[in-house]
Amino acid sequence: MRHTWRWFGPVDKVTVTDALQAGVHGIVSALHHVPTGQAWTVEGIRQRQDEIRAGGLEWEVVESVPVSEDIKTQSGDWRDHVANWQESLRRLSQCGIRTVCYNFMPILDWTRTDLRWETRQQARAMRFELTDFVAFDIHILKRPGAAEDYPEALRSEAARRFADMPDARIAELGRNIGAGLPGSADGYSLDQLLAKLRSYQGIDPARLRGNLVDFLSEVTPVAEEVGINICAHPDDPPWPLLGLPRILSTRDDYAHMLGQVDSRANGMTLCSGSLGARHDNDLPAIAREFADRIHFVHLRNVTRDTDTVPCSFFEDEHLAGGTDMVEVIAALLAEEKRRRDEGRTDHEIPMRPDHGQEILDDLTRGAQPGYPAIGRLKGLAELRGIEAALTHPARGLFA
Template sequence: MKYTWRWFGPVDKVTVRDALQAGAHGIVSALHHVPTGAAWTVEGIRQRQDEILSGGLTWDVVESIPVSEEIKTQSGDWRAHVANWQESLRRLSQCGIRTVCYNFMPVLDWTRTDLRWETRHQARAMRFDLPDFVAFDLHILKRPGAAGDYPEPLQAEAERRFRAMSDTRIAELGRNIGAGLPGSADGYTLDQLLEKLRSYQGIDAARLCANLVDFLSQVVPVAEEVGVNICAHPDDPPWPLLGLPRILSTRADYAHMLGQVESRANGMTLCSGSLGAHPGNDLPQITRDFADRIHFVHLRNVTREAETAPCSFYEDEHLEGGTDMVEVIAALLDEERRRRAEGREDHLIPIRPDHGQEILDDLTRGAQPGYPAIGRLKGLAELRGIERALSHPRLGACA
């Protein structure tokens, strides 16, 4: 495995050298300052590469080239945005970067009600609290028609929660849920969020899925031509939010997407945390089923508070939670061995310890929520320990 580390650029309070010392082999980054829909320039890519090289590592994975709302809804300048996405792939390839992660979540990227929730051992973790989220939808955002999306008992609990909320908590919920992509300056006020939701009127899951396939039919041939693998990140959390469809939440969703555009360049970002929030997803089996099309991996764990979807959950320690991380890593090592036997250049799969709890000095560093230094170092050390043990000759050599 090639262990990577997400870095948000020079503004990141966790440095590339921190990642190097933590044991990372490469960096996952993006040009967060480039407006969504615009093409990345070679000069901008090379500048980011130089910034990473100065810290002792290389830029191995792009996460992400954002897919604009215009592309997802096929409105406005969406064709120009697709052309710019294609051009960004060409320029990344020209600079030697061959793996690009993206997502197709409408309006909201990963969504949490709490960014620094206190765990049982007084660490800080991200959390999705379902009643609080429903309270936001019904009583803070006041989305038209929202009540029809929730059962009566959940609505009653959400109302009780809302009535007990302070003004500070109400404002915090709005900020947390309306936040944009990690590392970006994007975000929505309540009025802006409602306007974005209105732009999806008439777009159901089938229509959004068709738009994804249309997008892939245009960008995958370019990816093949320039030797880049693109890989779709799952929905987070993996169920509809705020009346919006979500189309990459389950094994069946990925089987459809990958089957519609049959190309190795059209792949999957296996995120064990995003998929693991859905009780119907068997992560070791999903890893085996789609192993040939997995180009990038996020390893993290969540603890669900109910075996239903949707449900409340929080970001647990990497070896805790509902996903059997040993089985997932064993399946990935099997796939790497198979790729080596085929002589594939991409036999080493880039993975990163995704998210992490804030512990020790993280609690005062003020890094990007979910991306602390020591919490990720701990997760990376645990994941590397599993790989080393599974690869040892005494256990029958997965490597």
């Protein structure tokens, strides 16, 4: 696999040189400062490329070109935003970039109640605590109709939790849950979040799926034309939140999306952590079934408190948690071998060690939550070890 590393630009406290020393092959980045819906400029893309080259690496994967809420709801300036998304693909191709990740999550990107939760080893990890989230939804955000979305036992537990919740924790939940895309300046106050939620009234899962297919029907031909693979990231966590539909949470969701727009250029970002938060997602099986359409991989692991949907979970060490990482990597290596045998130029699948626990000097660095230096380096080393064992000339399966 092609080992990559996410970098949030010059503001990132983990540098490109840090990534180079970690031994990665390339960088995953984006133009986080460009307002959602606007086309990226060639000048802006090349400036980011120059910033990355100054650290000794190349910009290889875009994560993400954001999809606007207008596109997701097919309202406002959505047609102009689609045209701008298409133009961004053309300009990225002109600059030599061939892989673009995006997501179709309504309003919120990945959602956590805790950004630096303490593990039993005294590391810091991101966590989704279901009771706290329900307390936020019903008692802090006060979303109309929120209580109807949860069973009585969970509502009662959330009410007790909220009654004992300090003001500092209430404010923290608002900040954590209302955050925007990682690396962006987006984010919502409680009033802004409620207003955004109202914009989705009347949009059920079927309609949102239709809007996704309409979007892909417009942008995939451009991706084919300019030689770019686009790849949809799964919902995180993979279930409805705040009454919003989520439509890329399961194997069936991806089968629908990939079948409706059946082009190799239209693919998936296999995120083992996002999909792994559901006990009913078999990650090795998903990797094998959709192998030909996997264009980008995020490898991380989560430990679920319960095998229910939804559930509480935290981001565990890369080889801990509920996902069999050896089997997932074996499926990806088998696909790479198949592509090489076919003579495909995209036989090497870009992978990044996704997220990571804050350990050692990470605890004082203050990097983007989920993106520490040493925690990701540790994860990459573990994942690289699995890959080396499976591809060893004497004992490997995919040499």
